[in-house]
Amino acid sequence: MPNTSDLEQNGWSVEGETLVKQFKFKTFVQAFGWMSSVALEAEKADHHPDWSNSYNTVTVHLTTHSAKALTEKDTALAHKMDALT
Amino acid sequence: MPNTSDLEQNGWSVEGETLVKQFKFKTFVQAFGWMSSVALEAEKADHHPDWSNSYNTVTVHLTTHSAKALTEKDTALAHKMDALT
Amino acid sequence: MPNTSDLEQNGWSVEGETLVKQFKFKTFVQAFGWMSSVALEAEKADHHPDWSNSYNTVTVHLTTHSAKALTEKDTALAHKMDALT
Amino acid sequence: MPNTSDLEQNGWSVEGETLVKQFKFKTFVQAFGWMSSVALEAEKADHHPDWSNSYNTVTVHLTTHSAKALTEKDTALAHKMDALT
Numbered sequence: 001m002p003n004t005s006d007l008e009q010n011g012w013s014v015e016g017e018t019l020v021k022q023f024k025f026k027t028f029v030q031a032f033g034w035m036s037s038v039a040l041e042a043e044k045a046d047h048h049p050d051w052s053n054s055y056n057t058v059t060v061h062l063t064t065h066s067a068k069a070l071t072e073k074d075t076a077l078a079h080k081m082d083a084l085t
Numbered sequence: 086m087p088n089t090s091d092l093e094q095n096g097w098s099v100e101g102e103t104l105v106k107q108f109k110f111k112t113f114v115q116a117f118g119w120m121s122s123v124a125l126e127a128e129k130a131d132h133h134p135d136w137s138n139s140y141n142t143v144t145v146h147l148t149t150h151s152a153k154a155l156t157e158k159d160t161a162l163a164h165k166m167d168a169l170t
Numbered sequence: 171m172p173n174t175s176d177l178e179q180n181g182w183s184v185e186g187e188t189l190v191k192q193f194k195f196k197t198f199v200q201a202f203g204w205m206s207s208v209a210l211e212a213e214k215a216d217h218h219p220d221w222s223n224s225y226n227t228v229t230v231h232l233t234t235h236s237a238k239a240l241t242e243k244d245t246a247l248a249h250k251m252d253a254l255t
Numbered sequence: 256m257p258n259t260s261d262l263e264q265n266g267w268s269v270e271g272e273t274l275v276k277q278f279k280f281k282t283f284v285q286a287f288g289w290m291s292s293v294a295l296e297a298e299k300a301d302h303h304p305d306w307s308n309s310y311n312t313v314t315v316h317l318t319t320h321s322a323k324a325l326t327e328k329d330t331a332l333a334h335k336m337d338a339l340t
Contacts, residue, residue: 027134032124033207033254036291039117040199043295048113052092084203114295118339121206122288128210169288198303202294209287218283222307 002075012084017070019062019078023085033055034084041080045071087160095167096117101153104147104163108170116141119169132158134166172245180252187240189232189248193255203225204254211250217243257330265337272325274333278340286309286311286336296335302328304336
């Protein structure tokens with residue numbers, strides 16, 4: 001399993017084989033703009049989040065379904081998500 | 086409560102005070118393009134979905150939190166979502 | 171014509187009846203995320219930019235076609251665009 | 256130069272080293288949803304369009320700047336753009 005300590009210090013938690021974080025924005029407009037940037041990174045990496053959105057809140061679950069494990073693909077996307085906030 | 090029979094014939098179900106539908110697309114690219122259009126309609130109407138996305142699937146929950154009920158705002162957004170597929 | 175002095179101090183120029191500004195981002199990902207947020211504000215206001223994008227650069231032209239003039243709709247959207255960077 | 260005859264039959268024109276097409280949609284909402292899908296394909300391919308948007312119209316210019324020529328990257332993205340309409 002990849003090292004997640006830096007992510008955990010930045011609001012991510014590890015739940016089983018999944019990285020979880022809730023992102024809060026001021027508005028839906030800011031939340032969805034961020035989702036649009038993240039979507040571009042996800043498609044480029046061919047690694048997509050399971051995520052839900054309710055107004056200004058986005059809850060993200062990252063895992064590597066094909067490996068049934070948490071992998072470097074997940075930590076890489078998590079870092080990109082943080083960098084885009 | 087607004088009439089939902091036409092929506093129910095088009096794949097929506099009523100669960101308590103919530104309209105629910107799962108949309109399936111061929112790819113993440115198509116799913117997220119649709120979400121981008123829906124986001125524009127939602128922000129314009131100032132009425133936002135609770136929705137989750139996993140690759141090519143988007144699951145939508147619509148309710149009017151302020152009214153603690155299903156209202157015309159929900160059925161209007163549901164119709165726009167269907168029209169944009 | 172609305173007052174544009176604060177916008178002009180923030181990189182906008184007035185060319186005839188049009189407000190013009192070039193926005194530069196680090197990457198296409200950041201440029202398009204910003205465009206997605208701006209699109210939501212534009213659709214909500216029912217006032218849309220003429221804009222072009224080339225990788226990390228977005229060039230915006232704002233005018234009110236119906237009035238053949240620069241109006242408060244343009245300065246309002248310009249301020250929102252700046253706030254979203 | 257790649258073969259562009261099928262694209263030219265589908266509304267594209269070749270202007271020097273550039274493929275050009277104007278896409279018209281019913282609404283801004285549909286235009287921007289399409290742009291969001293195209294943006295995902297472009298970022299994935301690391302090949303981005305020069306494009307401009309005015310309400311329901313998107314004008315696209317495709318060329319490969321690094322090659323100073325029209326290449327297979329351009330025709331591939333053009334086909335994806337057509338497929339996403």
